[in-house]
Structures are given as C-alpha cells and as structure tokens.
Amino acid sequence: MLTVRSPRLSFASIPKHWFAGNFAATHLVNGVNLLFPAGERFFIRSVKHYLPRIEGPLAERVRGFFGQEGRHAYSHERFFDAMREQGYEIDEFLAWYERIAFGMIEKHSPAALSLAVTVACEHFTALLAEDALSDDGALLAHAHPELRNLLAWHAVEELEHKSVAFDVLKAVHPSYPLRLAGLALATMCLGGFWVAATKKLLEQDGLTLRDAERELRRMRKTPEGERVGESVATGVFLKGILEYIRPGFHPDDKDHRALVEQTLARLRRGGVVPAQDRDVAA
Numbered sequence: 676m677l678t679v680r681s682p683r684l685s686f687a688s689i690p691k692h693w694f695a696g697n698f699a700a701t702h703l704v705n706g707v708n709l710l711f712p713a714g715e716r717f718f719i720r721s722v723k724h725y726l727p728r729i730e731g732p733l734a735e736r737v738r739g740f741f742g743q744e745g746r747h748a749y750s751h752e753r754f755f756d757a758m759r760e761q762g763y764e765i766d767e768f769l770a771w772y773e774r775i776a777f778g779m780i781e782k783h784s785p786a787a788l789s790l791a792v793t794v795a796c797e798h799f800t801a802l803l804a805e806d807a808l809s810d811d812g813a814l815l816a817h818a819h820p821e822l823r824n825l826l827a828w829h830a831v832e833e834l835e836h837k838s839v840a841f842d843v844l845k846a847v848h849p850s851y852p853l854r855l856a857g858l859a860l861a862t863m864c865l866g867g868f869w870v871a872a873t874k875k876l877l878e879q880d881g882l883t884l885r886d887a888e889r890e891l892r893r894m895r896k897t898p899e900g901e902r903v904g905e906s907v908a909t910g911v912f913l914k915g916i917l918e919y920i921r922p923g924f925h926p927d928d929k930d931h932r933a934l935v936e937q938t939l940a941r942l943r944r945g946g947v948v949p950a951q952d953r954d955v956a957a
Contacts, residue, residue: 677739677836678952679746682828682942684821686757693819697894698880699887700817703907704826705758706873707803708751709765710865713773715748717781718796721789722840725847733842740839743832750825768875772868780864787848791857794840796865798919801837801926802911804830808938824947831938838926851922858919866912 694700719741729737758765781789807815807830815823844854874884891906918924942948 677736677743679739679742680828680832680948680952681746682750682824682947684750684753684825684947686754686821689757689761689819689821691761693822695817695894697890698877698882699890700894702873702876702880702887703891705876707869708754709769709872710772710868711751712748713769713777714796715744717777717789718793718840719744721786721793722843724786725790725843728847729843733846736836736839737843740836743836747829747832750829754825763876763879768872772872776864776868787853788857788860790840790844790848791853792861792864793857794844794854795858795861795919797833797837797840798926799861799865799911799915800833802915804833805929805931805934806910808834808934812938812941824942824945827938828942828947831935831942834931834935837931841926855920858916862912862916
C-alpha cells in the first residue's frame with residue numbers, strides 16, 4: 676500500500692536564487708517545477724483510463740499513485756505563487772505548455788501511447804529522485820530548507836510508486852515497440868518543455884542558456900578542478916534511455932527501499948511528514 680502524505684511546507688520569504696545562490700541551478704529546478712503540476716495530472720489521467728481493467732493489489736497501488744501524484748501537483752503549484760511574488764512571469768509559459776502538451780499532443784494521442792509516455796516519464800523522474808537523494812541528500816543540501824523538503828518528499832514518493840504505471844502498461848498493453856514509442860515522445864516532450872521553461876526564467880534574469888551551461892559547469896568542479904556529478908542530459912536522459920531500452924527492464928530492478936527509509940527518517944525528524952506513516956484514502 677502506498678502512503679499519501681501531506682507535508683508541512685511554507686514558501687513564504689523564499690529567496691529568488693534559492694539553490695546555492697546560483698541562477699542556473701535555481702532556474703533548472705524551477706523550470707521542471709513548472710512542468711510538474713499539469714504533468715502529474717496527465718499521469719493520473721493516462722493511468723485512470725485503464726483502471727476498470729485493473730484489479731487486486733495493482734488496483735490498490737494505482738489508487739495510492741493517484742493520491743501521491745495529486746498531492747505533488749498541489750504542492751508544486753503552491754510554489755508558483757512564491758515565484759510570482761519574486762517577480763517572475765510564468766503564466767504565459769504555463770498556458771503555452773498546457774495548450775501544446777495536453778490540448779494538442781495528448782488530445783491527438785491514443786490512450787495506450789499516453790500511458791507509455793507516462794511510464795517513460797516516471798522512469799526519468801525516478802532517476803531524478805535517486806540523484807537528489809543519493810549521498811545522504813548532499814545535492815539538496817545546497818537548496819533552501821523549504822525547497823529541500825519539498826523536493827526530498829516528492830523524490831521519496833516517486834521512488835515508492837516508480838513501478839505502478841509500468842505494471843499497468845504491462846498488464847493492458849505489454850508491447851515493447853509501444854514502450855519505446857512512449858520513451859521517444861516522453862524524451863522529446865520532457866526535454867523540450869524543460870529547456871523552454873528554463874530559458875524563459877533565465878531570460879527574466881538577463882541570462883541565456885549558454886550562460887547557464889557555463890555556470891553549471893563551474894558548479895560541478897571541485898576547487899582542485901576535478902569534475903563532479905553529471906549533467907541532466909547524461910545523468911538523467913542518456914542514462915535513462917540506456918536502461919529503459921533493455922527488453923527485460925523493470926523499474927524495480929533497482930532497490931531504493933533503504934534510500935527511501937533514510938530520507939523519510941530525516942523528513943520525520945524535521946516534522947515535514949508525520950512520525951508514522953498512515954495509509955490515507957487516495
């Protein structure tokens with residue numbers, strides 16, 4: 676059973692460049708944050724379409740998936756107000772993104788392809804979550820405490836439900852070509868919209884994508900000049916594609932239970948989530 680949690684978060688007085696004071700890192704995360712709420716609701720719709728064909732334990736996991744994704748959408752949308760207060764214009768981009776992604780692409784895609792896109796996106800978000808939480812959350816240590824809590828809670832639940840949509844696809848449309856088609860479309864859409872969102876935010880600070888690339892490259896170097904960490908392009912997209920195209924791939928090939936429990940312990944100690952998980956109706 677998946678636990679649906681309501682984290683205690685406050686986005687009052689968040690500084691504009693809340694990720695290590697770094698323009699590029701902040702807007703890279705802010706950019707994907709702009710995609711999350713509408714994206715999470717798309718994931719719910721794509722899986723819910725097949726709910727009548729799902730039963731037993733998987734149906735219970737699906738309902739937990741709905742609950743977790745719904746809370747993610749709500750919580751990230753709350754941060755939109757903080758971004759507006761910081762002076763960022765985001766509504767024009769959000770309207771464009773939702774019109775193209777859901778008013779056009781989703782509208783004209785078969786339900787099976789939408790589900791396959793969701794499955795691939797869930798794989799990419801699981802990789803983002805793994806990266807954010809690894810090394811005892813060292814990467815998130817550079818973020819403002821409230822954003823660190825938001826991202827850590829979201830990452831935990833992404834790892835908890837990482838195989839739900841995949842198992843639904845396997846149950847209703849166990850097609851390898853369909854899975855790859857979903858991967859191709861998901862890669863283009865997630866990558867394209869993420870770049871567009873980040874570019875829009877950077878421009879409002881007088882920066883370009885090239886400026887951001889240089890800043891992130893400097894950030895990934897140690898004082899001795901050694902390169903640390905991976906870019907999103909290699910650490911998420913390339914890595915994710917190479918894992919996903921393996922015919923026998925399954926999201927549970929990696930055991931993230933220890934990482935999840937370790938992070939939940941930190942969030943519980945901080946009062947972000949309840950001390951004891953209680954299953955909540957989705």
